Amino acid sequence: MSLPLSDYEKRKQISVRGLAGVENVSDLKKNFNRHLHFTLVKDRNVATPRDYYFALAHTVRDHLVGRWIRTQQYYYEKDPKRIYYLSLEFYMGRTLQNTMVNLGLQNACDEATYQLGLDMEELQEIEEDAGLGNGGLGRLAAGSLDSWVTFPGLPLLSLCCEQGLERAHAASEATGPFCGWDCTGLEWVGECPILTCPSFLQFFEGKELRLKQEYFTVAATLQDIIRRFKSSKFGSRDPVRTSFDAFPDKVAIQLNDTHPSLAIPELMRVLVDIEKLDWDKAWDITVRTCAYTNHTVLPEALERWPVHLLETLLPRHLEIIYEINQRFLDKVNAMFPGDFDRLRRMSLVEESGIKRINMAHLCIVGSHAINGVARIHSDIIKKSVFKDFYELEPQKFQNKTNGITPRRWLVLCNPGLAEVIAERIGDEYISDLDHLKKLLAYVDDEGFIRDVAKIKQENKLKFAAYLEKEYKVKINPNSLFDVQVKRIHEYKRQLLNCLHVITLYNRIKKDPNQHFVPRTVMIGGKAAPGYHIAKMIIKLVTAIGDVINNDPIIGDRLKMIFLENYRVSLAEKVIPAADLSEQISTAGTEASGTGNMKFMLNGALTIGTMDGANVEMAEEAGEENLFIFGMRVEDVEEMDRKGYCAKDYYDRIPELRQVIDQLSSGFFSPKQPQLFKDIVNMLMNNDRFKVFADYEAYIKCQENVSALYKVSVHPSGLPGVLHPAGLLGSIPGHPGSVPGPSIPEKH
Numbered sequence: 001m002s003l004p005l006s007d008y009e010k011r012k013q014i015s016v017r018g019l020a021g022v023e024n025v026s027d028l029k030k031n032f033n034r035h036l037h038f039t040l041v042k043d044r045n046v047a048t049p050r051d052y053y054f055a056l057a058h059t060v061r062d063h064l065v066g067r068w069i070r071t072q073q074y075y076y077e078k079d080p081k082r083i084y085y086l087s088l089e090f091y092m093g094r095t096l097q098n099t100m101v102n103l104g105l106q107n108a109c110d111e112a113t114y115q116l117g118l119d120m121e122e123l124q125e126i127e128e129d130a131g132l133g134n135g136g137l138g139r140l141a142a143g144s145l146d147s148w149v150t151f152p153g154l155p156l157l158s159l160c161c162e163q164g165l166e167r168a169h170a171a172s173e174a175t176g177p178f179c180g181w182d183c184t185g186l187e188w189v190g191e192c193p194i195l196t197c198p199s200f201l202q203f204f205e206g207k208e209l210r211l212k213q214e215y216f217t218v219a220a221t222l223q224d225i226i227r228r229f230k231s232s233k234f235g236s237r238d239p240v241r242t243s244f245d246a247f248p249d250k251v252a253i254q255l256n257d258t259h260p261s262l263a264i265p266e267l268m269r270v271l272v273d274i275e276k277l278d279w280d281k282a283w284d285i286t287v288r289t290c291a292y293t294n295h296t297v298l299p300e301a302l303e304r305w306p307v308h309l310l311e312t313l314l315p316r317h318l319e320i321i322y323e324i325n326q327r328f329l330d331k332v333n334a335m336f337p338g339d340f341d342r343l344r345r346m347s348l349v350e351e352s353g354i355k356r357i358n359m360a361h362l363c364i365v366g367s368h369a370i371n372g373v374a375r376i377h378s379d380i381i382k383k384s385v386f387k388d389f390y391e392l393e394p395q396k397f398q399n400k401t402n403g404i405t406p407r408r409w410l411v412l413c414n415p416g417l418a419e420v421i422a423e424r425i426g427d428e429y430i431s432d433l434d435h436l437k438k439l440l441a442y443v444d445d446e447g448f449i450r451d452v453a454k455i456k457q458e459n460k461l462k463f464a465a466y467l468e469k470e471y472k473v474k475i476n477p478n479s480l481f482d483v484q485v486k487r488i489h490e491y492k493r494q495l496l497n498c499l500h501v502i503t504l505y506n507r508i509k510k511d512p513n514q515h516f517v518p519r520t521v522m523i524g525g526k527a528a529p530g531y532h533i534a535k536m537i538i539k540l541v542t543a544i545g546d547v548i549n550n551d552p553i554i555g556d557r558l559k560m561i562f563l564e565n566y567r568v569s570l571a572e573k574v575i576p577a578a579d580l581s582e583q584i585s586t587a588g589t590e591a592s593g594t595g596n597m598k599f600m601l602n603g604a605l606t607i608g609t610m611d612g613a614n615v616e617m618a619e620e621a622g623e624e625n626l627f628i629f630g631m632r633v634e635d636v637e638e639m640d641r642k643g644y645c646a647k648d649y650y651d652r653i654p655e656l657r658q659v660i661d662q663l664s665s666g667f668f669s670p671k672q673p674q675l676f677k678d679i680v681n682m683l684m685n686n687d688r689f690k691v692f693a694d695y696e697a698y699i700k701c702q703e704n705v706s707a708l709y710k711v712s713v714h715p716s717g718l719p720g721v722l723h724p725a726g727l728l729g730s731i732p733g734h735p736g737s738v739p740g741p742s743i744p745e746k747h
Helices: 007-011 025-039 049-078 096-103 106-115 120-126 136-148 206-230 263-274 279-289 307-313 315-335 340-346 359-365 375-385 387-392 406-412 415-425 433-442 446-471 494-510 532-549 568-577 595-601 614-621 633-642 646-652 654-665 677-685 692-711
Strands: 082-086 090-093 130-132 251-256 290-293 304-306 356-358 369-372 397-399 480-485 519-524 558-563 580-583 605-608
Touching: 025 049, 025 106, 049 096, 049 106, 049 120, 082 136, 082 206, 090 136, 090 568, 096 106, 096 120, 096 406, 106 120, 136 251, 136 406, 206 251, 206 263, 206 304, 206 307, 251 263, 251 279, 263 279, 263 290, 263 315, 263 359, 279 290, 279 315, 290 359, 304 307, 307 315, 307 356, 315 340, 315 359, 315 387, 340 387, 356 359, 359 387, 369 375, 375 387, 375 397, 375 614, 406 415, 406 568, 406 595, 415 433, 415 446, 446 568, 480 568, 480 692, 494 519, 494 532, 494 558, 494 654, 494 692, 519 568, 532 558, 532 677, 568 595, 580 595, 595 605, 595 614, 605 614, 605 692, 646 654, 646 677, 646 692, 654 677, 654 692
Parallel strands: 082 251, 251 290, 290 369, 369 397, 480 519, 480 580, 519 558, 580 605
Antiparallel strands: 090 130, 304 356
């Protein structure tokens, strides 16, 4: 007679291992039907496309959660060190298709929806982009998370709340207090408790709201981190760890830029005030736990908070920051006695003007590792931006060049190219791009080149149809697709691109019978709400497009389009279709960039300056395989010393003078002749990013692009043949001899 089961043995029956997995099209159809009827409580008579989308999302999620639960069980059993990636932006994009691709369900789901009479593309378009951010910071965070989860044995706290895969759950409630002193000692009593529970939203204004958001994020995260650290294995919430000695061995906190920098004083507050550790021990734990990624060299982009705001909202944290600063300056003074200017430069507290806390300095002082996101960027922060800190603690500084996730930026957005590559070298490259070196064996393979050319042309035709549908602009799909998509900012120099387009327009108008390589120029991106010049740049792009696109003399030889509401799902359409990737920031201003990598992975040329990750791409692929132009960092520094005079270029270069005069006279804004006066004034009198200085080199480089595009003919006759600076050009050792496309000329 068998013994009765214990409660523990009974609970072991509650296991994901006993559940059948989704294995084939028939299973998918059954699960889809079950979710439509029993989860959404709909049938085919009343179900909308949105209902079908959610039924599919639940079906895919069923296959995802089994792996998720088994992963959590492994974490509880092994108790590994966990990485916590703190970022205020996660620009995830759409999730349904990405999940299907990552789980290997794409083909089965396509077939299942087809058999059910549904359109997979229509269902995917229903999902909104999860746009928790609007720039490179969020895109890097999203790409990092996706890449890290393919790295074996890397426990990571990431985001699992994308629309369509969202999971309703009971949350652990934590309180983040704001404001107020109502007692003695270090017991902080908040006047405004903010509950970190789902669906809580309260509106504040301006900087105060931003600061509250930043503190809310780090306070809730740290409370959860400490709860996990204290908890025993197998999910018990009872505290079993009473010592924090092992905290840095179990927890790594990566600060994605300065927005989560309050994690440093917040962790100190918890360790000192709540856990009663002495200052030195708490500080040692904090520094060994935190690491900081810097994303910018622009002084105005380095976050600084007014002391009066911190004093009002986070008085205890301000006290802690003051103490950190005092101890740090004592250390600096001991290393560099009597150097008071150095003390001023390195202080966490800026005394000039409005008294402010420099959050980048706080991150550096409170972290054991500081990294830039490209080698040139890391060199710049060591040599100039954070030079004093590097001289004090050089061992802290390192480089981690940005990257992208090939699963989204090739397999998902360009499945045709991904399949062509996999047919030749297998699919190991999806998780390790070093395997792309195997393509060197196919450099002269006519079949491979023809297949890639066909994929490129299909992508261009598809995107041309999208533009005609969404923007009511008909373009020549055989034209050179010239694309610049990124945040709208002066340093990224969308204005240089605009000057080139106007120059091309003027040349065609001057000699309409001349042979010109047809070109479609696309610019996309978003401007910060209060950034006037950036908004005027968008207005300029649309104004130029209105004139050029409706000029019968120009025809389809030149088009200019502003891609509205640029987002991840739109990037997934335009990047596979692009022929030319514009990476033209002033040398020394772009930290890294990831768009350059996405375009190159999809077979586009790169035209750019030696800035950010372009430098390493040029070294890897060979500078001859990119269209590099303009000043280098040392040239920009020399010009800063000697002085930059825009009028000298205006007076010397007739084509540039004509373009600026057109902007000044209202040629592109006849109803508002003074519309672009602020742009002209900035370019002529206050251009920190020296657009005119690179104008001639940029125009010449673009002529080289057109020349290569025109004369390089492949026997297939297909436009869009893989370019020498595209996918094969990105492989170390490739000589860059792949022919470019043949483009029909227009008269």
